[in-house]
Amino acid sequence: MNKPHPTLQSLTKITPPSKRVDRGVRLQNFKAGSVLFKAGEPRDNAYLIEGGTVDILGPGPEGPQSVLARLSPGDVFGEMALIDGGLRSAAAVVTSDAVLFVIPRGALRNRVLEMDPILSLMVALLVERYRTVRVNLPESIRQDQLSAVAQAMDRATHYDMPEDAARLSELWRRRDNAIKELKLEQELRRGIEKGEFVPALQPIVSLPSRRLVGFETLVRWNHPERGMVFPDEFIPVAERTNLVQFIDHMMLQKACELMPDLLSDMGGDDVPLFISANLSGINFENLDIIQSVRETLVHSGVDPHRIKLEITESALIDDPEKTEQVLRGLRALGVTIALDDFGTGYSSLGYLHRFPIDSIKVDRSFVSQMHDAPRSIDIIRAIVGLAHNFKMDVVAEGLETEQDVQMINALGCEMAQGYFFAKPLMPAQAREFAQGFAVRKPI
Structure with missing residues (x-):
């Protein structure tokens, strides 16, 4: 086990929660x-x-x-x-x-x-x-x-x-659909136990400098029979069965394990680089997630400030008091919090004021409509202005063209991700991508 980062050494030791998946269908x-x-x-x-x-x-x-x-x-x-x-x-x-x-x-x-x-x-x-x-x-x-x-x-x-x-x-x-879901749930449980879920890292780039500043950890299922399965095929069932929390934890572990190699590939610990991982709403139903994240950080030895946890707007509304408690507990560990897909669900100024959020991610749906719907530009401009007033940075998702990059940059977004820069990459490819930034000009 790596030595805990100094940020975590002053915190009380917490016994890690059980990592075993509950027996289900x-x-x-x-x-x-x-x-x-x-x-x-x-x-x-x-x-x-x-x-x-x-x-x-x-x-x-x-x-x-x-x-x-x-x-x-x-x-x-x-x-x-x-x-x-x-x-x-x-x-x-x-x-x-x-x-x-x-x-x-x-x-x-x-x-x-x-x-x-x-x-x-x-x-x-x-x-x-x-x-x-x-x-x-x-x-x-x-x-x-x-x-x-x-x-x-x-x-x-x-x-x-x-x-x-x-x-x-x-x-x-409906019976056939139920049988398919039961089979998929069983396969999900087996996949979690066998570690079949792997990270795909999508680069996040600073728009002013065109330099690599981070990665978002996305999940893929390396299914023994179907090959690489994308999340839209299994995450809905994982959410309904609460198995998504185990997948979230697995991806956070992978993200923390990859960070030292990515930093080394880019030239060392002085490089400004973060890696983000997603937390589903089920994680906010109790305080166990704080213990789980802390234990992961301790075992990896990674600087908590390099870890960003992405949550959705829907996670904020089910139990605001409990969610606020969890988010403040996570922030006390040193990690940062990003609000994902902002503007697509339950946006509220009160959430931005109440919850300890560090950055906002503009949903790809607004970016994709910029060229045909001027109102999308107004929405992005409003989101950026709102975030800056709350001292938050902004990441735009789904950029596919140079024109997208120029427009988003002009609207004041600090960072962006999308196929224009790179599709989600397997860890070895992500390391090659990071190594390239140490020796080549910005994108």
Whole structure:
């Protein structure tokens, strides 16, 4: 471990939080005859069938262990575990080798609780009603219904679909989407555990001097089967499952580890260079992020003043008091704070006054519209003036042409990033880019 930077030596030692990902949705194989749960046991998991069959057993015409339902791929059962923690009213037994998504109660319960109270109640009532009807329906009728559904779907066409079949088609589409998300969540957990997420560094350039002054750390997923996956394909699911906080932490670690090499490539510790990493809103729900960032800084030995943490406007509004506490705790470590994508969400003068923010990033949407929409120029000019009044610097995103650079520079932005300077680079490429600045003229 590197020696902590002097900025951190005076702070009280904090025990690092656990880096292990909480166990969530998992894909599991079960042999025929496996008992998944029994009547009277606590509801702890729900299940979605990927392959194989499962029987639901309970009191019925054939006795206390009558087959109440025979489930196949795509069916969900045990779903009341996601609504409440009561006892099972039936048993579930695997009847042919099965592959099941096992969904722990805690994995989705928070999402249910966070819904509008009326919507949450309706979901609970509908699930309970579905269970009651399905369990009490004779098997012959259930099979007739399934056959009717299949026939209706066979008859349905894109331009002439019966109302019932259309409704079922939408339900099946949602089921397929849910299965895809469950698979992706499982792959995300595996990817985090195996360290499959890698940084891509986009250079940030000083506009007056055209010199390299920093990098933004963006995430890429080096998937073992799909290759390099871009964040728009997995971050939404990572955010919904709260796994994004582990990805954020991983990228911050990588950023801190890369900084000494980047400084060396550019000529030494006297070079003005920073590296930024993104923090999602979930990180501001408690104070653990302060401990996590401090531990990362201590282990890397990097100067905290070279680390910039980027947050979005939406992170500021969920719990302003807690967010302010977290941001001030992070600032006490010596890092700086940037407000990302400014102007696209919940911009407020009060936020700039209240929160300890050091810089503002102008969203690329304003930059891309500069040449066709004069109002975008007015917005950028207003953002720059506002930031300067609050003693903040400004970074413009998404510059692609020399004309973009000249216009943004004329509007008073100190720094910029975009494909005009460089696309996001893998660490080895970023080091070559940094080395070039030590021996060549500015861009």
